[in-house]
Amino acid sequence: MNDADPKPDLNSVTVGLNAVLATVDDDTPKVLSIKGHDGTPAIPYGAFDPVEHRTFEIGVRNWVERQTSLKLGYIEQLYTFGDKGREAPAALLTNDPSTTRIISVGYLALARSPAEDRAQNSEWRTWYEFFPWEDWRASEPTLIGETILPALDDWAGRGETPTLRAERIALAFGRTSLGWEEERALDRYELMYEAGLVHEAWRDRRAAGLKLPSADQSLSDVTGTTMASDHRRILATAIGRLRGKLKYRAVIFQLMADQFTLLDLQKAVEAIVGFSLHKQNFRRSVEQSGLVTKTGASVQQSSGRPAALFKVSDAARLDRAMKGLTIPRVKRSPSAKQS
Amino acid sequence: MNDADPKPDLNSVTVGLNAVLATVDDDTPKVLSIKGHDGTPAIPYGAFDPVEHRTFEIGVRNWVERQTSLKLGYIEQLYTFGDKGREAPAALLTNDPSTTRIISVGYLALARSPAEDRAQNSEWRTWYEFFPWEDWRASEPTLIGETILPALDDWAGRGETPTLRAERIALAFGRTSLGWEEERALDRYELMYEAGLVHEAWRDRRAAGLKLPSADQSLSDVTGTTMASDHRRILATAIGRLRGKLKYRAVIFQLMADQFTLLDLQKAVEAIVGFSLHKQNFRRSVEQSGLVTKTGASVQQSSGRPAALFKVSDAARLDRAMKGLTIPRVKRSPSAKQS
């Protein structure tokens, strides 16, 4: 079955590792960014060294910890990006960019708090700086209704499959009965990329010598900060993944200090999912989950009643359950005329 | 930040593509397997050709479709495997296995029905042949309580962190309040691998010249069919992913024929998740979901009342919602003393 395969020039592939380091600080979700080759912000990346690294994960931990003095807690593989056209940063990793295809394995790592800054030329940035349309905490960003949707609708109309495009747009931007689904961050970014609504789209097409979209390029100036290579796509992947994960894994505690109030926890969740929660109900669900325990102590903020401090309970080391489409399993007695 | 990185010998990495082709046929979940180099069943794989393939996905579609005449519908990247020690099949992909590290990008693809067999030396096999402990449709496999758990407990006791191991085991095999979580297929396989309960564990350690576990190797003879390289791990990843996905994406219809009865649908879901569902409630949830529509026709099986035929409704092209940890968003009026 595979013997029939020709043996391509395998040596022309290079593997890089990318890591989205995320944290929540000052009620703000942040990512560690470095300066890319042309000054554009980039996600930390390094080459995968097959000799030194027994595992990708070990590789990521190694160079991240060595270069940032951050000790990574949670770490998870995101996706492996291998599209042609992401060769841009090739020059940074190899001496012969012309013939090499670079693929990169993206990772998501969570760090507790910025703990001051360490690494030179790296800094923590709000991720909403790169995705202004993803922050609904105050309210729906006006950018969406005023700029993004009109432009996307316009783009949809120009395509050969306007209906399909319209459906994708509606689904991604919460215009269906499902409403806004925060975990679709990647879908949204991809639509915007395709429609030429982000700077990268123009940059990449120009670099590839492709014909430019018939859209208005100036729109891409107001849709957030550009990143090097396809790093913004990787970041979108990370955001979407983390947002989704929050719902079925107790991963949020990887971002919390040892002690925290329920409001701290709520703010952290809100920072990540990008919208506000119902306070009383949030508390109820958290307390019922059994994931946290009162420490007994409490803290006093500026004014108002002091808040009780909580810590992660042991049970939280275990992951949590899932949910979804409704799979009604049989629980009680195997009696009755079942089946 | 990454300038500090030494430039390793990047050329010693080779990229392969693996595809788990899954289908449901005759109420049985199946995967396409080929004969591995030493006769062991393997998952179809091929080299990634950076020249010919603009994208991994295109690469996978290409060689799968060329070699099996199967047209892939749904396809999704699973995970990229890069651990040292998976060099075993290197000889198949390169002429110089000694210095090359092979990493492979795993994909999951869903095919409708086996549609007869096509490719030479490839065949569809029940995936429970490789994971007998994952099939709870009739009842909990006795293999778990009689063989697996005792052996795992034994293994846990031999380690330096028995409590941690015991917790992992309890969680993976449904011995916690969460019960059996079908999507933890990979967790279970990995535990068994670590404990030397699957043949691959012994094979790999022997090949690597490592010391063999102090466990009883004969146990690995009753824990399902062995696969080449780390393909069984990849398959476990695919199973877990698909099982989880069913709950929040309408992906099951990728496996159904144009017309189907609700029981057909139920059987397909059961085949995948590995346990039985409550019939009436399953129907209720499916019908309420709006994902299917009655065609008007009905079919008569051997005996009993004829069943109505359904088809996928247009709405199902859209994906479905998700659920999870409980994130109480504010829906109604932003009035009251909220926040």
Add this chain to the structure above:
DNA sequence: CTATATATGCTCTTGATGAGCATAACTATT
């Protein structure tokens, strides 16, 4: 002591989910 600002406690309503009884609609048999 009063006005404010948070933290918490609770109640109500609605909808989803787990169970299982009751019927309907066919085929195979007496």
Add this chain to the structure above:
DNA sequence: AATAGTTATGCTCATCAAGAGCATATATAG
């Protein structure tokens, strides 16, 4: 044709999770 056996469907109940929002409790700032 009446009876059994079998699978499809219809429905009712009970329980629980989730969305809303009023009511109190406990501080800080005049």
